[in-house]
Amino acid sequence: MPTKTTYRTKAFRPSDIYADEVKECPDCKCTERNVDYQRAEISCKKCGLVLDEEIIDLGPEWRAFDHEQKNKRTRTGPPSTYMISDKGLTTTIDWKNKDIYGNPISEDNKALMYRLRKLNKRSRISGRGQRSLALGLSELHRQSSRLGILGPVREDAARIYRIAARNNLIRGRSVESMVAASIYAACRRANIPRTLDEMAEMSMVPKKQIGKNYRFLSRELNLKLKPTSPADYIPRFATKLGLSGEVQSKAIDITHRASQKGFNTGKGPTGLAAAALYIASLLLGERKTQKDVANVAGVTEVTIRNRYKELAELDIGVSL
């Protein structure tokens, strides 16, 4: 990814970003590019060679049909927020009338300090709603891009965040953690759940806090989310492990049969998904170690073993 941030226009287009650093395609030496946002890939227009993948979409959040919408819907400016916001490093002026050495401030300066405090406070508060929302949305954009979340799911996350902001649910919580919680909720709603570990890793927010905020959001906004099904995790885990589609469907089959026997109650869905994948990989001869599966699923080998033992006792055709 290019790291240059020389463009400062309000609504830049992704194609502009790459315009000044198009390199020749090593295959056919042409310089024309296709940018595919669905797959997040840049490929050569002539020969189709993929030149860059997992690009970050820095474009506007929504489509706009007239000038007013364009102003409203475009997120505010370049990825770095140095120009706009204080990046959370707000300056406050102490209420004590002491200087940094602890000496009292002179009577002359007291009036000055009073005025400064007042102005500082006022400038910080004014327009906070608008500004923090813009900040939140750009943070949301950054995080969802890193997770590879696009389209409707991202829009849903943005909607959740906006509603939360409107209902004053962000106050007292960090923007990053609430954004992460919104994305987490949107993913679950779309049945493509991310684990809390994944969310924590990319948002730099402790897992605990994301979970807490997520529960808070779902309670306050009545999101009515069902517990995640282990089957939802399987395709993603399987892909990461490089397992075939057959193993995937076998694993999904196992989780379905297990849930028919009322097995999935109270257990973590990722553990069960991992165990099902492990078993399926053994049955179909694409052996993966417990350790590999455990790493991808974010559980330990011990958990896989336990689930695996329990599944074997369940009489659903899983026996070794």
Next chain:
DNA sequence: AAGACGAAAGTGGTTGA
């Protein structure tokens, strides 16, 4: 030598008084 297995102790979150 790596992977699988299991026991035991520890951890963080939920529940019910």
Next chain:
DNA sequence: TCAACAACTTTCGTCTT
């Protein structure tokens, strides 16, 4: 608010391939 509790993790020793 606190203790009990279930699920899961960490750690470690032993067995298997």
